[in-house]
Amino acid sequence: MITLASDFGSPYPAAMKGVILQRTDARLVDVAHDFPRQDVRSAAFWLREVLPYFPPATHLVVVDPGVGTDRNALVLRAGDHVLVGPDNGVLLPAARQLADDFDLERYVVDETRVESPAPTGSVPPGEPTTSSDPDGPASNTFHGRDVFAPAAAEAHEVGPDGLETLEFLEPATEYVSFEFPEPTLSTDRAVGEVLVVDDFGNAITNVPGSFLADRERITVDGQQVPVGDTFASVPVGDRLATVGSHGYVELDVNRGRGDEAFGLEPGDQVGLEPADENGDT
Secondary structure (H helix, E strand, O other), X not given: OEEEEEOOOOOHHHHHHXXXXXXOOOOEEEEEOOOOOOOHHHHHXXXXXXXXXXXXXXXXXXXXXXXXXXXXXXXXXXXXXXXEEEXXXXXXXXXXXXXXXXXXXXXXXXXXXXXXXXXXXXXOOOOOOOOOOOOOOOOOOOHHHHHHHXXXXXXXXXOHHHHHHOOOEEEOOOOOOXXXXXXXXXXXXXXXXXXXXXXXXXXXXXXXXXXXXXXXXXXXXXXXXXXXXXXXXXXXXXXEEEEOOXXXXXXXXXXXXXXXXXXXXXXXXXXXXXXXXXXXX
């Protein structure tokens, strides 16, 4: 299968699917096309959390605020998986989850050698559906359709062990790395950062869930909140701290928006401390 993920919304992903289906009969699976626009870190976080649950596949990712610049296009082999997307770090966290560093191979796409697509109705039957421009992609603003989709289709056809046979790929000697920020931890304090806010308004921090172990209450930037195993641990509308499915501390509201209740957004620093049974820090 080939999975697709982007910040495109609709209808742009349909064009990528059309290009892929001109080249392969792979099963196409949408991961998400509503990632926050041009937010590389948010996309990288969710891909790291989601892609490891897929069987071996080719993963096409287009969150590309640098489209039209001199940023490279990458194809990564991560164990039995292949990832295709811009060289801005968005692929790396997921790739590291899918394979150890020693089992990662990185390739740069020579965009001038990718067979760029054309609408099937614009060429005579039997003729190749390529761009009329032999020196590069058909568009400088839609590399998802004209570079990444064709590359993903070709990578799918040869599989992870055949990438080196693709003429448009060259081994990558340099690439943009990416690491999520690390929290500062001690026994009685954690200073972390909000990594993402999900569609429910849950503010997901980079503080490991173990910080909440055996605690009934904590303070969040001086505001006291209970610690709960589930949202229903507190009445509807109340705030709480809990451990999300990703293993990090979340700041939430039962049937409400934690980001609004705590006044937080991605990138904000947050300090967590234990509170005693009387609610004092």
